[in-house]
Amino acid sequence: MSDKTMTVDEVVSRLHSGMTLGIGGWGSRRKPMALVRALLRSRITDLTIVSYGGPDVGMLAAAGRIRRLVTAFVTLDSIPLEPHYRAARERGAFALTEIDEAMFMWGLRAAANRLPFLPVRAGLGSDVMRVNPGLRTVTSPYEDGETFVAMPALRLDAALVHMNRADRLGNGQYLGPDPYFDDLFCEAADTAYVSCERIVDTAELTKAAPPQSLLVKRHTVTGVVEAPNGAHFTSCAPDYGRDEAFQKTYATTPWPEFAARFLAGDEQAYRSAVREGT
Amino acid sequence: MTGVTRAEYCVIACAEAWRGDGEVLASPMGLIPSVGARLARLTFAPDLLLTDGEALLVRPDGTTEGWLPYRQHLALVTGGRRHVMMGASQIDRFGNQNISCIGDWERPRRQLLGVRGAPVNTLNHPTSYWIPRHSRRVFVERVDMVCGVGYDRAAGARHHRIPRVVSDLGVFDFATPDRSMRLASLHPGVTVEQVREATGFELTVPDEVPPTREPTAGELRLIREVVDPAGTRTREVAA
Numbered sequence: 001m002s003d004k005t006m007t008v009d010e011v012v013s014r015l016h017s018g019m020t021l022g023i024g025g026w027g028s029r030r031k032p033m034a035l036v037r038a039l040l041r042s043r044i045t046d047l048t049i050v051s052y053g054g055p056d057v058g059m060l061a062a063a064g065r066i067r068r069l070v071t072a073f074v075t076l077d078s079i080p081l082e083p084h085y086r087a088a089r090e091r092g093a094f095a096l097t098e099i100d101e102a103m104f105m106w107g108l109r110a111a112a113n114r115l116p117f118l119p120v121r122a123g124l125g126s127d128v129m130r131v132n133p134g135l136r137t138v139t140s141p142y143e144d145g146e147t148f149v150a151m152p153a154l155r156l157d158a159a160l161v162h163m164n165r166a167d168r169l170g171n172g173q174y175l176g177p178d179p180y181f182d183d184l185f186c187e188a189a190d191t192a193y194v195s196c197e198r199i200v201d202t203a204e205l206t207k208a209a210p211p212q213s214l215l216v217k218r219h220t221v222t223g224v225v226e227a228p229n230g231a232h233f234t235s236c237a238p239d240y241g242r243d244e245a246f247q248k249t250y251a252t253t254p255w256p257e258f259a260a261r262f263l264a265g266d267e268q269a270y271r272s273a274v275r276e277g278t
Numbered sequence: 279m280t281g282v283t284r285a286e287y288c289v290i291a292c293a294e295a296w297r298g299d300g301e302v303l304a305s306p307m308g309l310i311p312s313v314g315a316r317l318a319r320l321t322f323a324p325d326l327l328l329t330d331g332e333a334l335l336v337r338p339d340g341t342t343e344g345w346l347p348y349r350q351h352l353a354l355v356t357g358g359r360r361h362v363m364m365g366a367s368q369i370d371r372f373g374n375q376n377i378s379c380i381g382d383w384e385r386p387r388r389q390l391l392g393v394r395g396a397p398v399n400t401l402n403h404p405t406s407y408w409i410p411r412h413s414r415r416v417f418v419e420r421v422d423m424v425c426g427v428g429y430d431r432a433a434g435a436r437h438h439r440i441p442r443v444v445s446d447l448g449v450f451d452f453a454t455p456d457r458s459m460r461l462a463s464l465h466p467g468v469t470v471e472q473v474r475e476a477t478g479f480e481l482t483v484p485d486e487v488p489p490t491r492e493p494t495a496g497e498l499r500l501i502r503e504v505v506d507p508a509g510t511r512t513r514e515v516a517a
Contacts, residue, residue, distance in 0.1 A: 026348060053392075073392035081390065089379075089389040098378065102352050102398035121356060122398035125427035125435065131383050146436075177333035178347040 003168045006223045008038035008267065011193045014223070015039070015158060018067075020048040022108075022154070022189055024161030024182035025234065028054040028077045028242055030174075032162035032195050034230035036060065037270060040263055050154055052104065052181070053085065054234060055250060059263075061088035062255040069094055070154065072101040078244060079251050087255075098131055099123070099151075107154035108181060111188035119148035159189035162231045163216060164239055165205060166196040170221030171214055173205050176237035179215045186220040195227040197239050229271065246274060282493060284446060285310065285511040287465040288410075289501055290493045291444045293318040295406045296361055301325040302403075303335075303346075303354060305362040309514045311408045311444075313506045315363075320500055338505075355395065358437055361404040363444075364396060368421040369407060371458045371479040373440040375400075375426030383423050396425035400432070404439045410514040412445035414478040429457035446515045447473050449490055454482050463490040 012035075015021070025031035036056045046067045051057050053074030060066050062084040074085040088094065099107070100122045110118040119138050123129055124147065138150040161182040163172035172194045174182070186192035194216055205214060230236075233243035233250065250258060262273045292314030296304050304315040304326045316338050319326045327344070329351075330336045335344030346354065354360055367390055368376040375396060381387030399405045405426055409416050424431065429452055432438040442462065443450040449463040460482040461473060466489050474481060493501070501511075 071392060073394045075391060086389040090386060092385045098383075098393055100393055100397040101395040102355065105349070105352055120398075121401050121437075124397075124401065125424070125431040125433065125438075126393065126397040126400075127378075127383070127424040128393060128397050131423075177345075180348060184349075 001169055004170045004218075004221060004224045005168050005199065006225060008034055008195070008225055008227060011035060011223055011225060012038045012042045012044065014191070015044055017044050017046045019157040020050065020155070022156040022159040022185040023049060023051040023056045024159065024180060024185045025054060025056070025231070026052045026178070026180045027075045028234045028247065029178070030162050030176065030180060030231050030236050031056045031234040032160040032230065033232055033234060034227035034267055035160045035162070035193060035195050035225070037263060037267065039065070040259075041266070050156060052101070053082070055082065055247070058082040058084035061085050061093060063259065064093065066094040068097060070097040070099065070104070072099055072104050076247055076251060078242065079247065083251050084255055099128055100126075103128070103149065103151045104154070105181060105184070106151045108184045108188045110151060110153035111155040112184055115153060117150040117152045120151045121148055123149040154188060156185065156189035157191065159185040159192040161185055161192070161194055161216065162227070162236065163194055163196040164236065165198055165200050166194050166216070166224050167202040167205060168199060168224060169202065170194060170216070170218035170224050171202065171205065172196065172216030172221065173209065173213050174215045175209060175213060175239070183215045183217070183220075186216050191222040192220055193223045193225065194221050195225040195230040197228055197230065197236065199224065199226045227267070232274070246277070249277060282498065283512075284465060284467070285515040286493060286498065286501055287490050288444060288446060288515050289314045289317060289511060290497065291449045291463070291465070291490050292363060292408060294491070295363055295442050295444070296323045296326055299323060299326065299361050301327070301359070303327045303329070303360040305329070305360055307362070307364050308408050308410065309510045310410065311363040313501060313511050316505045317497060317500055320505070321497060352395075352398070355398055356402050358403045361406065361441070362399050363406045363408050364399070364426060366407045366409055366416060366426070368416055368418045369409065369443065370418055370421050370428060371481070372428035372430040373426070373443070373452060373459065374421050374424045374428035374431060375407060376421035376423045377425050378423040380422055393423070393425040397427065400427040400438060400440075401435050402437050404441050406441050407443045409443065409445040412447040412473070412476045414476060417477040417479065419479045447476060458482060460484065461487055463488050465490045
């Protein structure tokens with residue numbers, strides 16, 4: 001069986017401008033931030049980003065890397081509105097596909113199930129239909145005859161997710177209260193890259209945690225990266241909570257200054273800048 | 279007990295949204311709706327389910343009684359066993375709600391949260407709204423981006439219902455022939471004129487408008503000593 005471990009930079013070397021990337025987590029929770037930071041160090045741009053958005057979207061939008069964003073919201077949770085995302089959106093920096101949270105989930109499910117679409121009772125009557133003129137409806141062929149939105153599959157070129165633990169083969173484990181949709185992102189993608197707090201032996205995974213914590217299966221995974229603090233400054237329960245002080249620094253610092261102070265170097269440089277900066 | 283504050287009338291008006299709902303998930307967005315939901319759970323709606331704001335279902339004392347990660351939460355929404363009270367940056371006379379952006383969607387003047395789950399919520403289970411500062415900026419003739427679906431656009435969708443809108447001035451419902459917004463009760467101390475002045479559309483006002491009901495002594499004690507001893511409610515509505 002193949003060892004899939006690699007570095008963040010090896011992950012980024014497999015990504016290209018123009019790709020459709022799905023990013024796991026939810027808002028400012030367990031986002032694969034080390035992978036996002038590595039993306040920001042590269043010259044990759046013109047991306048279609050599919051994300052329940054948090055600072056991953058804020059940073060990529062501020063840096064001008066997004067051509068189109070597919071999302072239901074962008075938030076920092078404890079800070080409801082993501083300032084860098086807002087600024088980019090208000091200057092018209094990228095195209096937006098704005099869909100409902102449930103439509104988003106069914107779009108990933110359709111992709112994971114190799115279906116062109118799934119019917120969803122959501123969107124009709126709302127302006128989601130107006131701002132997405134390509135959305136089609138489907139009518140139940142059974143007696144009820146109800147009309148639904150036919151949510152198209154959200155197929156991804158690559159998925160980026162962050163787990164608490166993983167083995168070298170790509171089996172990923174979450175130890176917090178919510179899996180979010182990280183397994184679905186991996187299943188909906190042609191390639192998937194899992195960063196994790198710690199790589200452990202396979203047998204170690206279920207020593208202290210139940211088997212249902214094994215969220216991501218290795219057959220859906222292309223590469224595994226050990227990235228301690230890899231979700232920082234978003235939460236990664238139970239390994240660490242959200243770094244609220246640093247998130248506030250992020251939210252209140254003009255983007256060019258933030259990028260220069262914290263994102264000019266590698267992960268090690270980032271960590272020492274964070275230590276000095278808050 | 280000292281006099282009932284405006285914030286406490288708002289708590290009661292929000293709590294009342296969940297009366298008679300039975301064993302459903304109460305999803306309050308905002309501080310006063312959260313106090314209201316917990317008050318309802320502790321008094322007249324003991325079967326309600328509540329979350330910790332993350333992935334757990336909890337009793338009012340914090341005891342975990344269930345697991346509800348986002349994927350199950352979204353399934354519960356489409357199953358219909360939920361009554362959410364959402365906020366609204368804009369709401370119109372038929373109950374269309376906007377939390378996405380202000381101005382032209384293509385290039386908004388102010389980007390807000392995004393549609394979130396408002397489209398799926400409004401087509402699948404009761405959706406009420408909480409507006410802590412009633413004004414013409416919020417109660418508008420037309421919302422800029424329809425997120426939560428109102429009665430004029432729901433086309434009779436089978437699970438669509440907006441039980442009530444609560445603001446710091448009063449309670450509103452859609453019990454009119456054309457399902458447009460009606461003033462249902464006034465919080466004590468507020469006049470019909472004040473409400474009309476702060477509303478950007480023609481509001482139906484019945485000849486007799488009842489006051490929002492008084493909290494009982496027991497409810498006041500629960501609000502002040504058990505559910506919200508820190509007084510978070512006054513951060514949304516000044517006492």
